[in-house]
Amino acid sequence: MHCTEAGKTLIKFNHCKKSIYGFRVPPCCPLCQQEVGSAKLEEAPVSISNPFTDGHQEKCSFLLRPTQGTFLREYDGKSDLHVGITNTNGVVYNYNQRGVQRDEAGWEQSLSVPLVQPNMFGLMNQWDKYLEDFSATGAWLPHRYDEDHHNCYSYTLMFINCILTTEGKPQLDKNEFTEKYVIPRTRLASKYITLHRAIEEHGFYAIDHPDQETSPP
Ligand SMILES: [Zn+2]
Incomplete structure (x- = not known):
């Protein structure tokens, strides 16, 4: 058994008119390098729970x-x-x-x-x-x-x-x-896996237009 890791919670926050996913909220936006503020409620980070269990x-x-x-x-x-x-x-x-x-x-x-x-x-x-x-x-x-x-x-x-x-x-x-x-x-698992692999590889994952999102992953 080489990997028993059950996955982690992912975080989604909005910046640069995109939804940005990561393992944590970084101090600076990975796209524009500006500080990630928590000024607006709608920009507050949301956690994406890990669908896997032991x-x-x-x-x-x-x-x-x-x-x-x-x-x-x-x-x-x-x-x-x-x-x-x-x-x-x-x-x-x-x-x-x-x-x-x-x-x-x-x-x-x-x-x-x-x-x-x-x-x-x-x-x-x-x-x-x-x-x-x-x-x-x-x-x-x-x-x-x-x-x-x-x-x-x-x-x-x-x-x-x-x-x-x-x-x-x-x-x-x-x-x-x-x-x-x-x-x-x-x-649900496929969405999470896509995000998880992209974040492991690049440190974050960004997608367009968070405003029109109707079905959060
Ligand atoms: Zn930004």
């Missing part, structure tokens, strides 16, 4: 990470993703060609979606048993694995659907699952 610290959650490498270093927006579900101790259950894996490490830089509301004690109490029983079924034996049709997504989606059924809620199909659980997180 998956082993998340209970009863759906996790995503690149199959190879990490988001911050290797992910290019098209890389294969691997997904899993945590138990109440941060052990990540995930399915691959070797069957169901119970990982206690390797998910330190993940995108996470909580699956249980904090007040659902009944479900939380049963969670580890549900996950273990579900994983022990024959559906998840190694020889059943198929890269396109019976994979890590199939495993997590079927488990989430079992939970939804238990709660008396309608099931999700594959497209709804992707739209609800996967795309919003990977979109």
